[in-house]
Amino acid sequence: MPFLFADQVAEIRIGDGKGDWGYPNPFGHYPRGPGYIRMSWVFDTLIWKDQKGYVPALAESWSYDPDRMAFTFHLNPNAKWHDDQPVTAEDVTFTIDFFKKHPYHWINVEDVRLASAQGTHKVVVYLSKPYSPFLSDIGGTMPIMPRHIWQSVENPGTYNDSGAFIGSGPYRFMDFNKTQGTYLYEAFDDYYQGRPKADRIIYIRAGQPLVSLSNGQVDLSNIRSDMAEHLRQKGLVIIKDERGWNKKLMINHKKTPFSDKRFRHALAFAIDQQEIIDKSHRGFGAPASYGLLSIDHDMYNPDTPTYAYNPEKARSLMEAMGYQKDLDGFYQKDGNPLKIELLSSNITVAGQSIVDRDGEVIKKQLEQVGIRIDLVNLEQATTDSKVRNWDFDLVVSGHGGISGDARILNEMISSKYGEGSVNSARYDSSPKLNRLLEEQMMEMDNDRRKTIVQSIQKVYAEELPAISLYYPDSLSAYNPDKGIVWFYTKGGISKGIPIPQNKMALIR
Amino acid sequence: MNNSSRKQYIPAYILAGLVMLAASYSLPRWLPGDFVTAMYSNSHVTLTENQELELRAYYTQRPNFGRYLLDFFTFNWGYSYAFLTPISGLIAGALPWTLLLMGTAHVLSMVFGFIAGVEAAWRRGAMIEKAGVGSMTILQGVPELGIGVILLLFFAFHLEWFPAAGGETAYVNYTTGRWVLDLSHHLALPLVTLFLAYFPGNFLLARGSMVMVLGQQYLETARAKGLPPIRIRYAHAARNALLPMVTRFGLRIAFMVTGVLVVETIYAYPGLGTLLFNAIAMRDLPLIQAIVLFSSLVVLFVNLCLEFVYGLLDPRVKHAS
Numbered sequence: 001m002p003f004l005f006a007d008q009v010a011e012i013r014i015g016d017g018k019g020d021w022g023y024p025n026p027f028g029h030y031p032r033g034p035g036y037i038r039m040s041w042v043f044d045t046l047i048w049k050d051q052k053g054y055v056p057a058l059a060e061s062w063s064y065d066p067d068r069m070a071f072t073f074h075l076n077p078n079a080k081w082h083d084d085q086p087v088t089a090e091d092v093t094f095t096i097d098f099f100k101k102h103p104y105h106w107i108n109v110e111d112v113r114l115a116s117a118q119g120t121h122k123v124v125v126y127l128s129k130p131y132s133p134f135l136s137d138i139g140g141t142m143p144i145m146p147r148h149i150w151q152s153v154e155n156p157g158t159y160n161d162s163g164a165f166i167g168s169g170p171y172r173f174m175d176f177n178k179t180q181g182t183y184l185y186e187a188f189d190d191y192y193q194g195r196p197k198a199d200r201i202i203y204i205r206a207g208q209p210l211v212s213l214s215n216g217q218v219d220l221s222n223i224r225s226d227m228a229e230h231l232r233q234k235g236l237v238i239i240k241d242e243r244g245w246n247k248k249l250m251i252n253h254k255k256t257p258f259s260d261k262r263f264r265h266a267l268a269f270a271i272d273q274q275e276i277i278d279k280s281h282r283g284f285g286a287p288a289s290y291g292l293l294s295i296d297h298d299m300y301n302p303d304t305p306t307y308a309y310n311p312e313k314a315r316s317l318m319e320a321m322g323y324q325k326d327l328d329g330f331y332q333k334d335g336n337p338l339k340i341e342l343l344s345s346n347i348t349v350a351g352q353s354i355v356d357r358d359g360e361v362i363k364k365q366l367e368q369v370g371i372r373i374d375l376v377n378l379e380q381a382t383t384d385s386k387v388r389n390w391d392f393d394l395v396v397s398g399h400g401g402i403s404g405d406a407r408i409l410n411e412m413i414s415s416k417y418g419e420g421s422v423n424s425a426r427y428d429s430s431p432k433l434n435r436l437l438e439e440q441m442m443e444m445d446n447d448r449r450k451t452i453v454q455s456i457q458k459v460y461a462e463e464l465p466a467i468s469l470y471y472p473d474s475l476s477a478y479n480p481d482k483g484i485v486w487f488y489t490k491g492g493i494s495k496g497i498p499i500p501q502n503k504m505a506l507i508r
Numbered sequence: 509m510n511n512s513s514r515k516q517y518i519p520a521y522i523l524a525g526l527v528m529l530a531a532s533y534s535l536p537r538w539l540p541g542d543f544v545t546a547m548y549s550n551s552h553v554t555l556t557e558n559q560e561l562e563l564r565a566y567y568t569q570r571p572n573f574g575r576y577l578l579d580f581f582t583f584n585w586g587y588s589y590a591f592l593t594p595i596s597g598l599i600a601g602a603l604p605w606t607l608l609l610m611g612t613a614h615v616l617s618m619v620f621g622f623i624a625g626v627e628a629a630w631r632r633g634a635m636i637e638k639a640g641v642g643s644m645t646i647l648q649g650v651p652e653l654g655i656g657v658i659l660l661l662f663f664a665f666h667l668e669w670f671p672a673a674g675g676e677t678a679y680v681n682y683t684t685g686r687w688v689l690d691l692s693h694h695l696a697l698p699l700v701t702l703f704l705a706y707f708p709g710n711f712l713l714a715r716g717s718m719v720m721v722l723g724q725q726y727l728e729t730a731r732a733k734g735l736p737p738i739r740i741r742y743a744h745a746a747r748n749a750l751l752p753m754v755t756r757f758g759l760r761i762a763f764m765v766t767g768v769l770v771v772e773t774i775y776a777y778p779g780l781g782t783l784l785f786n787a788i789a790m791r792d793l794p795l796i797q798a799i800v801l802f803s804s805l806v807v808l809f810v811n812l813c814l815e816f817v818y819g820l821l822d823p824r825v826k827h828a829s
Contacts, residue, residue, distance in 0.1 A: 015673070019776070020591070020786065028592060031553045108554040160592060175679070178591055179601035179778045182678040206673035207776040211660060215668040381541035381791050388545050401551040411551055420560050422549040495552055 007483050011200035014501060015218035019181015019205030024173050025164050026104045026143050027156040033400065033497035036106060040493070041185050041201060041503055042082075043143035043167035046073050046092070047135065049489050050504040054135065058087060058144055058168060058192075059123075062135075066444055069130060071139070075121040078192040081146045082166045087192075089117035094147035096125070102156050106495075107142050130442040132449055136405035141494040144168065170196040170503055181205030196506040197484060213477050220478040220486055222499070225284035228475055236477040241488040243286060243294035243471035244403030244498040247276075247358060250387060250395040253427060253465050257338070258393070262317050264464045267394075268307035269314035270369040271362060277470050280357045288468035291457025292402055292412060297491075299406050301454035305461040314369045323370075330372040339372045343395040345380040358396050358469070384422040396469075399423035404496020406453040410437045413460055427465035476500045521812050525805060532801035533576050536793045543567045543589050546791040567793075580801070588795040590787070595798045598783060605675050606779035609695065610768045613702035614760060621707050622753055625714025626746045629722060630737075641715065648708035656701040656774040663697060670697045673776035698775045702768065706760070713756060717749035724748075751822055758814040762807045765799060 021035035022028045024042050029035035048057040059073035079087035093115040100109055113128040127134065149163045150156065165173040170193070171185035183203040187196050206212040209221035214234055223231065228238045249267070257263045273287035289295065291304035323331040323338060331338045344359030363373040378386075386392045399421075401408045410417040411424055414437050418424025428434060436456045443449040478486045478500075486500045493502055544563045548555055555563070567589060571579065579585065585595040628637045664672040671677075675694050682690055721727070722745055730740045760767070769781030776782075780799060787795040 017776075018786065019782075022590065023592070030590065031548055032550060033552070036552070103556075103559055105548060105553050105555055105559070108556075110556075158592065177678070178593065178598060179605065179783075180674060180676070180678060181776075181778070181782075182674075184679045200679070202679055204674055204678050205776045205778075207773055208660065208664075208672045211665045211672035214665055215672065217671050217673060379789075381546045381789060384549055385541040385545050388549060399551045408551060418551075419557060420549055420553060420555045421551055422545065423551050497552075 007197060009198045009482050009484065011202055012198045012220065012482060012484060012506075013202045013204055013218045015206035015209050015212050015221035016181070016203055017205070017207055017209070019203075020176075020178055023160065023164070023176055024183070025167075026099075026106070026145070027102070028160065028164070031105050033493075033499055036494060036497060037499055037501050038183060038203070039143060040169065041171035042165055042169045042173045043145070044079070044169045045142055045144065045494075046139045048140060048504065049491065049493065050502065051487050051490055053490060054140065055504065058092075059139075062139065064444065066130075069127045071125045071127075071134060073123045073125070073139075075123065076192050077121050079168050080190050080192065081148075081168050082172050082188055083146075083149075084190070085146065085148055086120075087144065087146075087168045088120050089123040091144055091147045092123045093117050094151065095142065095145045098145060098150055098156075099142070104142075107137055109138065109142070112138070130444045132441055132443055133405040133407040136491075137407065137495055168192075170506060171201055193507050196503070197508065198482075198506055201506075209477070213479070216479070219482050219484075220476065220501070222474070222476045225473045225475055226282060228477070231477045235480070237480045237486075238475055238477050239486060239488060239500060241474040241476075241498050241500070242296035242403050242490070243288075244296070244492050244496060245398065245400040245474060246288045246292070246294070246402055246471050247396065247398040247469045248288075248423070249362070249467040249469055250392070250397045250423075250425070251464075251466055252390060252392050252394070253425070253429075254390055255393075257321070260321060261463065262321055264467070265307065266314040266317035266321075266369075267366070267371075268464060268467050269310045269317065270366050270371065271307075271467065271469070272309035272365055273470050274309075275365065276358055276361045279361050281470075281472060284473040285470045286473075288470050289457070290461035290464065290468055292409060292460060292468055293406065293453075293457055294402060294471055297403055297406070299450045299453040301457040303454075304457045307464075307467075311369050318370065325370055329370055330367075331370045337372065339374060340366075341374045341376055341393045342366075343376050343378055343383050343386065343392055345378050345383045345396075362396065387422045397423055400498050401492065401496040403490075403498065404492045404494075406440060406449070406456075408496065409453065409456050409460070410441065413437060413456075413465070425465035427463065429465075430459060430463050433459045433463060474498055517812070517815055521808055525808055528801060528804045528808070529577060529580065530573070532797050532804075533573055535797050535800065536570070539791070539793070539796070541791050543791045543793060546789070547590070585798045586794045588787070588792050590790045590792045590795070595795055598795065599780070599798060599802060602778060602780045602783045605777065606764065606768060606781065609698055609702065609771070609777060609779060610764060612695075613699055613706055614757065616699075617703050617706035617710050618753060618757055621710025622714045622746070622750070624707075625711045625716075626718050626741060626749065628711070629715045629718035629749075630741055632719060632722070637715075641712070644708040644711045647704065648712065650705075652701060652705040652770045653774070655704050656698075656771055659697050659701055660774060670694075675778045694777075698771045698777050701771050701774075710753065710756070713752055714749060717752050718745060721745045721748045748822070751818065754814060754817055754821065758811050761810045764806060765803045 021038050022030040024039040029039045044057050046057060046059040047054050058075055058079050060076045062073045064071050075089060096109055096112055096115040111128055111131040112125055114126045116124050118124060146166050149166055153159045170188055170191045172188050174186050175184040185201040187199050189195055206218055209223050210227040212218045213221055213231055213236055232238055251258045251264055253259055277283060277285040289304050290306060291301055293300045318331055323333050326332045342359060342363060359375050363375045366373050383395060387395055411421060412418055413425055413427055415426035415428050418426055436452055440449055440452040443452055484505055486505050488500045489502050492498050544567055583596050588595050588598055628640045631637045660672060664670045671694055677690050727745055730744045765780045765784055768779055769785055772779045772781040784799045
């Protein structure tokens with residue numbers, strides 16, 4: 001240990017409801033937020049984020065030249081791999097080439113034309129076309145890999161010996177116990193930003209964060225909103241995230257009657273967002289913008305169309321479409337009763353399975369208007385697979401990433417970007433929307449991009465291929481006695497992960 | 509039934525085993541959902557269409573049934589999709605925890621339930637017997653989930669005497685003695701939960717069987733011979749009340765994986781239940797297949813063993829034929 005600091009702590013224990021998120025390297029971690037976070041202790045990226053925005057990581061400085069469509073990164077000359085080799089520009093160019101050959105499913109390097117090392121510590125990355133999310137999705141997300149190790153690896157998916165975990169991050173990976181769902185990391189003495197504040201980071205599987213935090217078994221965990229008061233009294237610090245996760249009603253807009261925009265509008269008017277929050281979540285949440293991005297996002301559009309709860313308006317839209325009420329008070333058309341299946345499942349947020357009654361509340365609201373609902377509760381993987389195959393009417397679903405880069409709009413709206421996602425509306429029927437989505441990806445000027453992104457929210461909310469319902473409160477609690485101040489990252493860690501385990505909290 | 513006629517059962521067991529193998533082989537066809545959707549279909553993943561097709565092709569490769577049988581009997585159970593490690597290792601890692609928790613709970617609840625049941629039946633009509641039957645009937649109606657949550661709230665949350673998660677304190681260097689203490693400390697609440705869940709059934713069954721046995725004439729004979737009560741109770745009567753207990757034990761093994769799942773989940777205790785639960789959520793098919801098959805074959809094996817135990821316990825079974 002080169003230095004001894006007064007505020008050095010022996011270890012931090014982090015609780016997680018699920019436990020296993022795969023091995024912490026690009027080819028081993030589960031492609032979910034908690035999996036990426038477990039890798040982020042070991043592998044550094046070119047840049048990173050703290051509370052305020054981008055900060056240097058392996059790159060001390062960076063710039064963009066629009067004429068050449070090129071990003072230039074100057075690497076920190078002190079950066080070392082965990083096996084004491086220096087981190088060089090060659091490692092960066094190798095990483096991009098390697099991911100072109102062996103895709104890392106968390107980032108897309110297709111729009112990078114070429115990466116060129118100019119000296120030991122300077123890299124220029126040339127784009128094949130303008131790519132506005134570059135800093136977020138590649139600069140701030142792509143783990144840099146050691147060339148001297150991976151250059152001889154033919155099949156990275158099965159490469160799993162100790163070399164597979166040599167990174168340049170603040171922690172060395174020591175163990176992943178699959179039975180216990182535990183991980184162990186130890187501080188890297190020669191980390192270029194200084195030895196991190198805690199000697200060891202330990203993840204343990206803890207299904208009851210309230211209890212484990214109370215009795216000191218863990219120092220940091222995400223919690224449910226109703227636990228906050230008790231934990232605060234116990235002396236724990238509660239932190240709250242910006243609105244980066246939304247519960248959403250997926251609509252099968254490919255089939256009737258959902259293909260008619262008026263019907264989707266009627267659904268929106270029939271749903272009372274606040275009532276779902278109050279009845280299903282004891283008031284812990286905020287109604288969502290119909291344009292997907294929340295008010296916390298830099299590019300949020302305050303002029304997005306809204307559909308304030310209005311059952312009368314919903315009914316008149318239904319009747320304009322030719323629906324009439326039958327003797328039971330439910331809509332039918334030409335003698336065919338309207339009956340809609342609503343799928344609901346317990347959704348996992350940041351590793352914790354959340355039980356709620358959203359499906360019941362929505363069923364009640366829609367039936368009050370006269371739309372008969374058949375509520376079906378299914379296990380999540382089954383629901384996902386039905387959504388994937390368009391085998392559904394309505395699904396209560398949800399996803400994060402909406403506080404990160406506005407690219408999330410493309411993934412959540414268009415099938416070109418979100419074909420594989422079970423949260424994407426995959427809606428391509430509006431040429432205007434399609435054009436705007438393409439434009440925002442190419443616009444490298446932030447202000448001009450913001451204008452486009454705001455238009456996207458407006459058109460999306462008008463078309464309404466899916467209905468954002470609410471942003472649940474997202475909280476974590478930590479033990480302040482350890483001397484580490486944990487925080488939620490503005491825009492989420494990396495591409496928008498709403499978890500407060502940011503390694504910058506441990507950097508002096 | 510003599511030994512040779514009991515051996516006639518063996519082909520039936522082998523046949524049942526093969527049926528289970530065939531059922532486990534065809535399991536992926538019956539399970540909705542797939543690994544690629546469960547694993548890769550979230551907002552952060554950037555799969556192109558081709559990449560997804562490649563993944564799907566890779567994860568739907570399946571051996572033919574002959575190969576599957578051969579692999580099974582050579583312990584070549586393949587790799588878990590999610591863990592990228594051999595399945596036999598994953599099961600070997602989780603099994604000791606399940607055996608420790610469930611095995612201990614079964615044995616303790618059976619031994620104590622049996623003794624308590626026998627003693628209660630012996631005191632039939634007394635206050636203590638009535639109170640015992642009443643309270644055990646109520647306790648049997650409380651699900652494991654309820655008992656688990658109450659114990660957790662009281663002993664882990666309120667009193668803070670016991671940990672709420674895990675099978676041991678992760679990543680500490682303990683001496684063997686200290687490690688055993690740590691294991692027991694983590695085991696206590698899940699074990700008591702399961703014990704309280706299993707005990708009433710054993711108690712009521714033992715008491716019921718014993719009451720039936722106590723009415724038999726041969727006990728009158730034993731009493732008339734002037735044998736000490738404890739000898740009458742255990743050597744003459746209780747031995748005959750033991751048979752249904754053993755049957756119950758065998759049937760309970762069938763719930764080895766699923767039976768502990770609730771408790772494993774509440775206390776984040778490691779074991780086969782958690783492994784299976786996560787495997788199903790991820791649609792990690794080879795792992796699901798292996799755990800389901802392994803646990804069903806264990807049930808078969810235990811029941812086969814019990815066929816022989818019956819004979820030892822009750823000579824009437826042995827000489828029935």
